[in-house]
Amino acid sequence: MGALGRVLAEPIVSRATIPPWPNSSMDGYAVRSTDTNGQPVELAVVGRIIAGAMPSRVLGAGESMQIFTGAPLPEGADAVVPQEVVTADGGRVTVRDKITSGAYVRRAGEDVRAGDVVVEPGGVIGAAEVGLLATLGYSQVRVYRRPRVAILSTGNELADLGTQPGPAQIPNTNTYSLMAQVIEAGAEPINVGVAPDQLEAIIERARWGLASADVLVTSAGVSVGELDLVREALERSGAELHLWQVSMRPGKPITFGTRGGRPVFGLPGNPVSAMVTFELFVRPALRRMQGAQVIDRPRLRARALEPIANPGSRRGYLRVTLEEDAHGYGARLTGDQGSAILRSMVLADGLAVIAPDTTIAAGEAVDVIVLRALEPRTR
Ligand code: AMP
Ligand code: MG
Numbered sequence: 142m143g144a145l146g147r148v149l150a151e152p153i154v155s156r157a158t159i160p161p162w163p164n165s166s167m168d169g170y171a172v173r174s175t176d177t178n179g180q181p182v183e184l185a186v187v188g189r190i191i192a193g194a195m196p197s198r199v200l201g202a203g204e205s206m207q208i209f210t211g212a213p214l215p216e217g218a219d220a221v222v223p224q225e226v227v228t229a230d231g232g233r234v235t236v237r238d239k240i241t242s243g244a245y246v247r248r249a250g251e252d253v254r255a256g257d258v259v260v261e262p263g264g265v266i267g268a269a270e271v272g273l274l275a276t277l278g279y280s281q282v283r284v285y286r287r288p289r290v291a292i293l294s295t296g297n298e299l300a301d302l303g304t305q306p307g308p309a310q311i312p313n314t315n316t317y318s319l320m321a322q323v324i325e326a327g328a329e330p331i332n333v334g335v336a337p338d339q340l341e342a343i344i345e346r347a348r349w350g351l352a353s354a355d356v357l358v359t360s361a362g363v364s365v366g367e368l369d370l371v372r373e374a375l376e377r378s379g380a381e382l383h384l385w386q387v388s389m390r391p392g393k394p395i396t397f398g399t400r401g402g403r404p405v406f407g408l409p410g411n412p413v414s415a416m417v418t419f420e421l422f423v424r425p426a427l428r429r430m431q432g433a434q435v436i437d438r439p440r441l442r443a444r445a446l447e448p449i450a451n452p453g454s455r456r457g458y459l460r461v462t463l464e465e466d467a468h469g470y471g472a473r474l475t476g477d478q479g480s481a482i483l484r485s486m487v488l489a490d491g492l493a494v495i496a497p498d499t500t501i502a503a504g505e506a507v508d509v510i511v512l513r514a515l516e517p518r519t520r
Contacts, residue, residue, distance in 0.1 A: 144266045144274070146327065147284035148431045153260040153270075155277050158250040163214040167245045170205040170227060170234050171196075171218035179239040186234055190215065205234050214246055221245035253277070263434035285432040288328045290423075291350030292319045294335045295343055295362040295371055296410060301335050314412045314483065315360040322419045326427040328356075338362055343374035351378060351400055355430065358423055361410025364394040371407045372396055380405045388497075390455040391480035392418040411480040417458050417492065420512065439511045443472040443493075447503050451495035460489035461507075463515055472509055490515060 165171065171190070176182060188206040190196045196215035200206060205222075206215055207229075214221070220240045228235040253259055259277070260270055266284070274282060292315075299313040300306035313335055320330035333350045336342040343362070350357040362371040363385075375398060376382060382398035382405075391414040396407035406423050408415045420438070428436035443463060449472070451457030461472040475488040491509040493501075501507045 142271070144282050144284055145268070145271060147266055147287075148327070148433045149260055149262050149264050149266055149270075150283040150285045150432060152258045152262055153274065153277070153279065153282065155253045155255055155257045155259050157253070157277060158255045159253040159276060160247055160249055160251070163246050163249050165208045165210055165212055165214060165221045165245060166247050167221055167223040168209050169207075169221045169223040169225075169245065170229075170236075171200060171208040171214055171221055172205045172236065172240060173200065173202060173218060174220040174240045174242040174244070176203060177222075177236050177238065177240040181235050181237045183233050183235050186229070186232055188215070205236075219243065219246065261434070263432055265433065265435075288356055288427055288430045289331055289354040290323045290328050290356045290358055290427065291331045291333045291354035292316055292323065293333045293343075293346050293350050293357065293359045295338060295359060296335070297337045297368070299335045315408075315410070315415045318412060318416055318483075318486075319358060319360065319408075319419060322416065322424065323358075323427070326424045327431050327433075328427045338368040338370060340370050340374055340377070343370055344377050347374055347378040347380075351380075351403060351405070355403055356423075356427070357400075357403070357405045358408060358419070359406070360408045360415045363396055363407040363409060369394075375405055375407060382407075387418075388455045389418075389421075390451070390453060390457050391478075392421075392458075393455065395422065397422065409480075412483045413460075413480040413486055416483075416486050420492070420510070421458070441470055441491075441509055441511060442506050443470040443509045444468065445493075445501045445503050445505050445507050446471040446473045448500055449474060449493055449495060449507060450500040452498065452500075454497045456497055457495040457499075458492040458510075459495060460485040461491055461493045461509060462488060463490040463509065463511070465515070470509070470515075472507055 184205040187204045190208045190212040192209050192211035200215040200217035219242045222236050294316045298310050300310040301313045323330040331354050333346050336346045362369045380398040380400040382396050385396045394409045395418050398405045408418045425436040460475040464471045475485045491511045494508045
């Protein structure tokens, strides 16, 4: 069960043919289809095959055997007549209709043939794969390691969970939303705490994060203010920064770098910006590091159920709910799109991607990145 949700690191090759022999998909009578011709025919019942037992002999012409669902077909038989459509009378059974060859028979190997690759590496193991692995006799499989991701929040104003916020303090949100996103992405979070807006303090925790994890994710302090020290701190911790600022809303101030091949992400501080930039930049990287074939969230085309406006020169990722109706999915804004309004993420099914300076009119199509399983909602 430990493999559930993990990414497979080896191909799963079937060691067996499944089913190993042709078997019945119904309770009824195993027959030779050529014995039936559309006229009522009477066949002798010469045996009884229950699931878990092999037939005692070959089926001859003019003969039938009572058979149960899942029981192996006797040699000679090529079809099953369901018991609902025959008249049985002790030693004999009357079949009225012509039976086609293969009727109600599960062919040997119709599910899997020995040597078939049944799951490719890079695939995610779900409940069906677990069942298939059990069928094939695998009690263990190789999966990719979960990347370890250090989460560092920065800011003088942050009061961490369990401490009483001072007069000008706010609760630390990002450490916890980001750790949860790391887990949802299949990786393992390491909380390296909160650093105040002091260079040495940030460097110390960034080094700790880089020493204990495969990836470092920081939040806040990455904008243009005097106390935005994260970029300098990351460089002083040995990271080479490759970019700063992306033309998007929310989430413009973001930096990305590497230290000895390990990715380092400096995300913005506003809770929505941190979550959205995690979605767009960090999650795909974590999926790739786990060997997943598919690293992006699914997208769908929805109809705007109200005007969706993205004024300004940056690409917009607006939080929307998705509602299904007879025409497909409709998208509606979650309300205020301020990047500090975490409720917009709580309500969101997805992110509507809107070009700069664009308003999608009601009824027009819009691209939506789907963030969660679209379960029916009671609202
Ligand atoms: P900054 O980029 O440091 O200017 O932060 C932008 C905004 O995000 C400020 O209003 C911060 O108070 C807020 N913020 C920063 N870090 C966190 C955090 N860990 N939890 C909640 N809000 C935060
Ligand atoms: Mg700050």
